Amino acid sequence: MKRNTILGFVLFILFSCTNHKKEIKNVTPIKVTESENKKTTEPENISKLVKSEIEPYDFDxxxxxxxxxxxxxYKDSVEGDSLQSLTLVKGNRDIKTLSESSYPMLHKxxxxxxxxxxDSFxxxxxxxxGNPDEMQLIKKVxxxxxxEGVIVDLKEDQKVLLYIENLHEANQELRLLDLKNKTEKLITDFNNLSCTNDGGLRNCVKIDTVTQKEIVIKTDSEEDHILKRYTR
Known part of the structure; x- marks a missing residue:
């Protein structure tokens, strides 16, 4: 009886070893591609920015x-700071990063x-x-x-822009840009008004009407009532 027990135990061990070898033979080796191997060997502190396009944005x-x-x-991998940016793109081609700031910051x-x-925007x-809207006229291509300057008023459909260069500086100028006709005028007719002295040109004038032949600018004030016409 004792011999039979020992013999059974030996047979059980042999059978288990045989099955284990079969399981090892059935394991498929995992191939590591060159790119995957490269990832494992690259240092973790590579000085590069990992960027992702995020939606939605507060504006069109x-x-x-x-x-x-x-x-x-994205995050600056050197400092670890969170950043955000707006980049001008056509198709899949980046043209230029127009603005970059810390994240989060107001989209405006x-x-x-x-x-x-x-052709431009x-x-x-x-x-x-109460703060001025700072603008750049960007060539898309x-x-x-x-x-560059501060927006006073505009008529997008007529491609007309009234803006101030060098706001609050000695050489401050009010300019009328007509992109459709590729002309620009220096406007001095509103320099010495009461509203100009009180609130500045930015809050004093606006574009009244635009036609094919002329652009009309007037004061936006109860104190002064002036209307000027400029040929396009």
Whole structure:
């Protein structure tokens, strides 16, 4: 009886070992590709930005002629700071990063499309109620800033912009830009008004009407009543 027990135990061990060898033979080896192997050997502190396009954005990001603004949030892997940016893009090609700031920050501070004129557009940044809307006229094809200043008024459909260069500086100027006719005028007719002295040109004048032949600018004040016509 004792011999039979020992013999049974030996047979059980042999049978278990045989099954274990079969299981080992059936295991499929995992192949590590060159790219995967590279990832495991790369240092973790590579100085690069990992960016991802994030939606939605508080403002419209679509421009005419196949362009758009790409809103991205990412971390600087060197400092670990969270950043956000707006990049001018056509198709899958990045043209130029127009604005970058810490994240989170109000989208109107980072920037938005103020007007789309076809070949160019107004890129605007606002910093709260009462503060001027700072603008750049951006050429779409290369992201170059053609004009900079503060918006006074505009008529997008007529491609007309009234803006101030060098706000609050000695060389401050009110300018009327007509993109349709590719002309620009220096406007001095409103320099010495009561409303200009009180609130500045930005809060004193506005575009009244625009036709094919002329642009009419008037005071936006109860103190002064002036209307001026400028040939296009």
């Amino acid at each position: 990001t679509i421009l005419k002629n196949g362009y758009h603004l790409s809103y991205r949030v 501070n980072l920037g938005y499309i103020g007007a789309d004129f076809g 107004l890129f605007v940044q606002s910093y709260g109620s 290369n992201g170059i800033s053609l004009k």
